[in-house]
Amino acid sequence: MAITIKDVARMAEVSISTVSRVINDSKPVSPEARRKVLYAIDQLGYEPNEIARSLVTRKSNLIGVIVDDIGSYYVSQIVRGIEEIGRMYNYDIILGSSYGDSEKEMKFLQLFKTKQVEGIIVVSEIIDEKVTSYIENLKTEIVYLNRYYNVPNLPTVYLDNKKAVTIMMEHLLELGHKKIMYLTQEKDINLTTEHCKIESYTSSMNMINEEPIIYNIDTHRILETYNHGQEILDEIREKEVTAVFCCQDELAIGLMNYLYDQGINVPEEISIAGYGDISVASIYRPTLTTIKEPYYDIGAVSIRKILKSIVGKVSDDIELPIRIKKRGSCKTI
Amino acid sequence: MAITIKDVARMAEVSISTVSRVINDSKPVSPEARRKVLYAIDQLGYEPNEIARSLVTRKSNLIGVIVDDIGSYYVSQIVRGIEEIGRMYNYDIILGSSYGDSEKEMKFLQLFKTKQVEGIIVVSEIIDEKVTSYIENLKTEIVYLNRYYNVPNLPTVYLDNKKAVTIMMEHLLELGHKKIMYLTQEKDINLTTEHCKIESYTSSMNMINEEPIIYNIDTHRILETYNHGQEILDEIREKEVTAVFCCQDELAIGLMNYLYDQGINVPEEISIAGYGDISVASIYRPTLTTIKEPYYDIGAVSIRKILKSIVGKVSDDIELPIRIKKRGSCKTI
């Protein structure tokens, strides 16, 4: 049986309220009593039961985090941001992985509510009507993050994707490229963030009076992109493309792998740019020119949003810094 | 104010005990009463308060996981294993990151105890006397995982590193290599798992009557290894090394990056092998020949160990499969 506040009170010869007061520093306690209590706590090795405390204060100090897959790099960086900032305000993270299953997202949403979490952050890669409408009616504070889909009605954290694409296009143009292909992922294009990225790409191409060359593949995974390698390469050759701007780093890496295996040199024969700056981007050879999406900061801002409404007085959001990483995979034509 | 069991009882015109019984299926309830209760629950949208439940049952259904850095690939895979298995037995994961700070490890250990976790898994990269002795005296179930250090007295999950090294050495010998360098990380060699790996390497070299070529650098990071690139290369040339077996994939990648930047071809000019099979290993070009350490399974086995003592009847541990991944970075001489 664990030591409780009663045991401490008995040993210190005071009431349990006094013990509670010294633990929480909530009300003045005489030095004498405080000393005795502290001594008893030390002797007994007493540690307060947070469960009991939560029950009465109605504060769990828990933030529920539902992710797609913690093994995915960008997800882990977001969680890192959430965790570090949460910790500063004494919040703990409770984690659930959905692996792209909306049923699981729902289950966690409900489970976390029963666990009395004070806020929920969802990192999803899918979009499901049942989930979003459940979230809309949730009384708990929530932030919904989706790397692929726009989520109009849900509290989220936005990046200026449009600007990011423009910046990358400017870089490629500076390097002398004109025939720039945009490699994207088509599915539900109107719902996704690709929508405005493509717009931005198209208007950049229009400015130099070039026909946009948009190529769709239906994946955001490295290996599957690799498997589409030949068809992409065919298109590259047909359209005399000199640079490929990929909507995600994973596509860029998959494509570079395919080109490597075909003995085609990047960037000598073709330039490749990515989007995201996942961990491999700077490790891979050649290093990948890409847009750095600030995953850590996205996590940090998300939890700040939540803490702001439950704790109040949380420092202001930093502006989310999107930056281009000019590296080895793109060169002058 | 949230709906409580009382509200349900009132609406269903039964006592709270009856409501509790139908929620938990703990005792027989008349069909009539059950129906009314279920109806009320549905109408009110009642969700039990797990905090209150935990307080009385003394079951938090929480496993505390203290990691070095969730952003690190192998860590995230371990957590993945923990989470998936934990979920099967209705356990949730509460996460804390120490970032190599033993003070933080201690703080989490204590914090998690106050949160009434039923078990703790620590994934550490350092070793600290205060932490280990605290753990030894902990009444909570615990598993201590350390990728680098041996932890003689703590419950942990072991891999057969010795055998793994032998397997890789056999592979390299088959490819015709004789001058094989072992690139290791020296610090506290006697305390680390490197101790037995080096032994295994040495005996393999002895078998073919070759002098062991062991080279120490004091890091397990990609970038820092890169910075040691030239000195390693010097040693390679001096000793006419044809293959480098690195004690961690990170070293292998760092070295390959350096060689790439020097215009030295892997595997044409030199073969490189790693250890771990981190995510880049199969993505990098050339793909890295390495030993696959089963991180996911390590997590899974860890939590199984814990669940076994708190839940009982948990399925048996699977044997941890160490496998060699023969890929592109090593070729016949």
Added chain:
DNA sequence: GTGAAAGCGCTAACAA
């Protein structure tokens, strides 16, 4: 099969 009541460990009025 059911309800009353005690109590999990703690905080927070309230009264002294």
Added chain:
DNA sequence: TTGTTAGCGCTTTCAC
């Protein structure tokens, strides 16, 4: 400054 007491929402005897 201190102690007494009433809960927080729930499970679980125990008696009916």
